[in-house]
Amino acid sequence: GENVEQHPSTLSVQEGDSAVIKCTYSDSASNYFPWYKQELGKGPQLIIDIRSNVGEKKDQRIAVTLNKTAKHFSLHITETQPEDSAVYFCAASKNSGGYQKVTFGIGTKLQVIP
Amino acid sequence: DAGVIQSPRHEVTEMGQEVTLRCKPISGHDSLFWYRQTMMRGLELLIYFNNNVPIDDSGMPEDRFSAKMPNASFSTLKIQPSEPRDSAVYFCASRAGEGYYGYTFGSGTRLTVV
Numbered sequence: 001g002e003n004v005e006q007h008p009s010t011l012s013v014q015e016g017d018s019a020v021i022k023c024t025y026s027d028s029a030s031n032y033f034p035w036y037k038q039e040l041g042k043g044p045q046l047i048i049d050i051r052s053n054v055g056e057k058k059d060q061r062i063a064v065t066l067n068k069t070a071k072h073f074s075l076h077i078t079e080t081q082p083e084d085s086a087v088y089f090c091a092a093s094k095n096s097g098g099y100q101k102v103t104f105g106i107g108t109k110l111q112v113i114p
Numbered sequence: 115d116a117g118v119i120q121s122p123r124h125e126v127t128e129m130g131q132e133v134t135l136r137c138k139p140i141s142g143h144d145s146l147f148w149y150r151q152t153m154m155r156g157l158e159l160l161i162y163f164n165n166n167v168p169i170d171d172s173g174m175p176e177d178r179f180s181a182k183m184p185n186a187s188f189s190t191l192k193i194q195p196s197e198p199r200d201s202a203v204y205f206c207a208s209r210a211g212e213g214y215y216g217y218t219f220g221s222g223t224r225l226t227v228v
Contacts, residue, residue, distance in 0.1 A: 034217075036217075043222050044219050046217065049214070095212075099162070
């Protein structure tokens, strides 16, 4: 089955600096890669996603890059703010038996220090 | 839309008791998922419904767990009898379809079995 590895597990950055979270996946059939942000006491929230036919996608201060050859994808947050502090999950999704099967990474706890 | 609604938010029960968690997905979403989140194992898929039919229940831990989706707007996850190792946060999520769609998660139910 699919295996998604995510690192680092924790990340501390100064406010205004950039943060990068990296994930690797094992199954080349994976074709959709969403990222979720989970704030304390809440459920994960989809913040950005990328399809396998796209190399990069941006949405204001966040961007995701995908390297299909290396099976790597990354989340980039620029100009970090205290409200970016949360746990971030990457995921890889592929069609399996007619439905999209999603495998999550273990999560990265991001702390933005004011 | 009010999003995915889960109840209760918190549940404390004694070992051996029956626990029922409830979920109302987003109207129009045809896929519903139950996940369990723990520090040790991260997000684990328990069961997936498509158009109210269970498609993948391979993640259901054992016979003590059961899930139903009697209609498109309601699902339950039942644990009987409950054990301390079932203590976790249980999330319900819904998705608009089988394409490139992310999940919308509920706020979760924090279950503590003492």
